[in-house]
Amino acid sequence: MRKFSLTIILVSGLLGTSCQDWLMEVPAGTQETDEYYVDGQSCGPVVVACYAPMQIQYRDGYYLDEWFIGDICSDDAFKGGQFVEEDANLLDMENFRVNADNDILLQFYRIQYVGIARCNRAIRDINEVEPDEYMDMSLKARYIAEAQCLRAFYYMRLVRVFGKIPYYTDVIEGTEQMDLQRAELTTVWNGIVSDLKNAATFLWPKSRYAESEIGHVTQGTAYALLVKAFMTGHDYLPDVDGRSAYENARYWGEQIYNSGEYDLCPDYWDNFTLAGENGIESVFEIQYTNDATSDWGAGGHRGSLICRQQRCRSSKFTGGSTGWGYNRPTRDLQEEYEAGDPRKDMTIYELTEDEVDNPTEDFYDGQVNTLSLKYAMMTDGEDGGIYQLDPNNPRDPINTKEIRYADVLLMYAEACVECGDAATAKTLLERVRSRARGGNPDILPAFPGYSIRIFDAASGTYETRQLQDNLDDLRHAIRHERRVELAMEGHRWFDLNRWGIAAEKMNAFINTEQVQSIYGGIVQTFRKGVHEIFPIPAEERRLTGIDQNPGY
Secondary structure: OOOOOOOOOOOOOOOOOOOOOOOOOOOOEEEOOOHHHEEEEEEHHHHHHOHHHHHHHOOOEOOOOOOHHHOOOOOOOEEEOOOOOHHHHHHHHHHHOOOOHHHHHHHHHHHHHHHHHHHHHHHHHHHHHOOOOOOOOOHHHHHHHHHHHHHHHHHHHHHHHHHHOOOOOOOOOOOOOOOOOOOOOHHHHHHHHHHHHHHHHHHHOOOHHHHHHHHOHHHHHHHHHHHHHHHHHHHOOOOOOOOOOHHHHHHHHHHHHHHHOOOOOOHHHHHHOOOOOOOOEEEEOOOOOOOOOOOOOOOOOEEEEHHHHOOOHHHHOOOOHHHHOOEOOOHHOOOOOOOOHHHHHHHEEEHHHHOOHHHHOOOOOEEEOOOEOOOOOOOHHHHHOEEEEEEEOOOOOOOEEEEEEHHHHHHHHHHHHHHOOOOHHHHHHHHHHHHHHOOOOOOOOOOOOOOOEEEEEOOOEEEEEEEOOHHOOOHHHHHHHHHHOOOOOOOOHHHHOOOOHHHHHHHHHHHHHHHHHHHOOOOOOOOOOOOOOOOOHHHHHHHHHOOOOOOO
């Protein structure tokens, strides 16, 4: 399990904005940009540094991660933790009470722009370096394409959460350039697609990368992000290269499908072990490591916080290797699984009273006994037991699976449905279900030979019924499959929004007995046209003068 390490380069202004005009003296220990780029060998570490912001899960006293939104703000998970009132910022996000002073959103917003600033600088500066013995034209083009792919990734994170955002591709040199207003969504999405198309041309296939470069974005990453971009931004990308948004999503899905670079792991659980990281199903993972010297000289290790956050609080259940009990699966998610689906037991565990230290805390609000397993219970410990957490350091080596091939197959299948290509969609859906059934012919039949819960947005209710062989039911089947295949991996909120049913689905969820029992006096109604995105942070508005999203 080799992972590239992230290097921070001490170059004045190289990885972010440069000093103000009035700061005339260059601080000790820094270099000017023209002093740094002495040869092509200098360019690799600059690109590697563009990855570092996506690792950040704690900043200025606040924990943050995209699954806070993707899982906890959706109908898949409750916040969890020691008690309901803990982490007021996250509680407000979960219950649609969020305002512009939310510190989690502020830090999330800023981290993405740190990444964008690094990418902008890398693209500009590497473009000016001549090829040499360390960097030929192919490698130079790849370096620039990596930074473009990462810039698109950061912008996609921002636009999905905040809607219209400032969009820029130049290097910000001073405060006079910091008055950028928010761009129209068409501009942002077209910029994302433009970067990804260039990246898809010049990035290398996954198999061409050296083992020491595992974790870098690849051509397949760009293909997958293009599928996601066209599926998510379909309203703003009506005609690119003479194709509709869904036709483009199908086109790029076909490119990654035909590349031969990816496949599904034979065993579903292999995706959630340390030994299985960066494997055949991995399209893009955010890398974490337990290297004790990798934390930029600050001690500890550059590891993930997710495992500690999501692992059970009870020492009885974890053998003393306890966590904080966040991201607790809902009853609504549990009811989505078909009978016998093995993925349910690999995703959700129900604690018994005999397995807890303190029922009031270990059962969230004294009643939610479910745990999320995928990022919390790696079976890489001694003799295949639970991976033991270091009680003296809250960071652990588990990677974030940003894009799995199963995710790509199901997005590609969706695009095929929207293009009327039922045959290909069925084939893709069956690949995912076939792996899930694990050779057991008595479970998870092929489409349309099974019944699922189907949500009716008009009435806000579910109906469990037998599927029929038509496009509408195939669409329902794929949406169902995404929920159970990718549960607790941070996708659900974004899926609900791009399907245009977030308001109807979340209001139905809010009115369930379980939600009312926990949050009845707290949760607010989801306002359609408002709560699909979050407010622009107030501090950013104060500094830049940009306007606010409607309803906040």
